[in-house]
Every structure is written in C-alpha cells, then in structure tokens.
Amino acid sequence: MPITAYLVLGALVFAIGLFGVLTRRNAVGILLGIELMLNAVNINLAAFARLHGDVAGVVFALFTIAITVAEVGLGLAIVIVIFRVRRTIDADHLNLLRG
Amino acid sequence: MTAETVGFCVVAVVLIASSLGVVLAPNLFHAVLFLAVALVATGGVFLLLDAAFLFGVQLLLYAGGVVTVLVFAIMLTERIVGQRLSQTNRHIVNGALVSAAVFVALAGFLVRRPGGAALPAVPGDATVAIGTALVGRYAGPFELLAVLLVAALLGALYLARTED
Numbered sequence: 001m002p003i004t005a006y007l008v009l010g011a012l013v014f015a016i017g018l019f020g021v022l023t024r025r026n027a028v029g030i031l032l033g034i035e036l037m038l039n040a041v042n043i044n045l046a047a048f049a050r051l052h053g054d055v056a057g058v059v060f061a062l063f064t065i066a067i068t069v070a071e072v073g074l075g076l077a078i079v080i081v082i083f084r085v086r087r088t089i090d091a092d093h094l095n096l097l098r099g
Numbered sequence: 100m101t102a103e104t105v106g107f108c109v110v111a112v113v114l115i116a117s118s119l120g121v122v123l124a125p126n127l128f129h130a131v132l133f134l135a136v137a138l139v140a141t142g143g144v145f146l147l148l149d150a151a152f153l154f155g156v157q158l159l160l161y162a163g164g165v166v167t168v169l170v171f172a173i174m175l176t177e178r179i180v181g182q183r184l185s186q187t188n189r190h191i192v193n194g195a196l197v198s199a200a201v202f203v204a205l206a207g208f209l210v211r212r213p214g215g216a217a218l219p220a221v222p223g224d225a226t227v228a229i230g231t232a233l234v235g236r237y238a239g240p241f242e243l244l245a246v247l248l249v250a251a252l253l254g255a256l257y258l259a260r261t262e263d
Contacts, residue, residue, distance in 0.1 A: 076171075
C-alpha cells in the first residue's frame, strides 16, 4: 500500500474525532474524541517510520501513547471533580470560569 | 490484490465505522465500547506497518487501560444508566462542516504530494531497534516521560480524592 492511503486514513479518523470533540455534550464524550484524534496521529507516525525505515517514528508514537494515558488520567480526574461540585458534566453548562 | 491491500481495506473499514460509532452513539457506554474496537483496529494498522511492538503497547495501554478507566468514569458520573438527554449539542451542523473542511484540506494536501509507490519492506524485527533507541538515543525523553507519568497520575489522585 502507498503511504498516502495510511495518511488519508489517519486524516479521516482525525476529522471524525474532531467532530466528536465539537459536538459532544458530555465531557467524557469530548475526551473520547480527543482519544480518536491522538490515535490518528499515531497512525501517521507509524506510517512515516515504515517509509523511512527509522524507528524514531515508532518511539514517538510510544511517547504519544504514554502522554495520552497521562492525559486521560488527569482529564477523568477533573471530570470527576466537576461532577462532584456541579452534579453535571454537560460541557454546555460548565461556565465556572466565565468572567 | 495483495494480502496487505485486503488487510488494509478490512482494517480501514472497521476503524472508520467504529470511529463514527464513537462520535455518534447516543449511549456514552456504547461509545466507549466503539472506542475499544477503534483502538484495536488501529493496532491492526500498526501490524500492517510492521510495528508489532506498537501493536502490543496499543492493546495493553489503550484498549486495556484507557477503556477500563473511561468505563469507571462513566459509571461514577452518570446518574441514570441508559436513559438521558441528547448527547450532541446544537453545533452539530457547524461541527460537521468544520471537520469535513479539515479532512478535505488534509486529504487534498496528501493526494497532491508524490508518494504513490508502495512502502518498502522492513528488514528483520524492528523491536530490537526500538529497545536500543529507547535506552540509547531517546533515553533522556524516556526518563522524562516516566517523571511526567508519575506527576500526572499523582495529580489525578490528588484531584479525585475524597475530602475525609
């Protein structure tokens, strides 16, 4: 397969994830969209690692996965705190920081 | 049609369908299950790209760890399982337009660049090279990542603790 096929697949998954981030009401749903977008980036990294025969792309994909795990842990902790304070995680109703 | 082409088509269809399920499923719990399918399908893409180690990490960390944590978060924050309001906000048309525009821009750029040739085969097992790179050239970032993970998870623990 040409690399373009993998890159277009990554772009499509990225766009789908972006749609989820933009349209989900629930904060956990927004996190799901971010997961998809980061995942799409990993496809690109792995594809370029294969194209150039260089492991740097795979190593960077590993770093991305680890950072995503940290991001999910922190994001869900924040979601749980928000739920405890406001009894909702509907992103449309979260305006605590509005001036 | 080579085996790689067939495999790519199957994995791509599964990945796109489950990704759409993630963003469109009315029940958030189903969305997480679709996400698990999408992550495993991405692992399939890694296998096609001869990154077997990445496939293992993807299954262990993402499909195993992240999905479990997400399920816990949903169970902790949803008051009534199975019955709730619309999951999408009023920006659904705008969101679709913006994401379609992003995809068209990216794909338009990608198909105009040269690179139609098939990917070269990778000689041997790349896992050894990955291990060497992680403790050699990328040892600094790797250790920094460990510190970042500990800091992030301690922060998450601190945030989510109960007051008593």
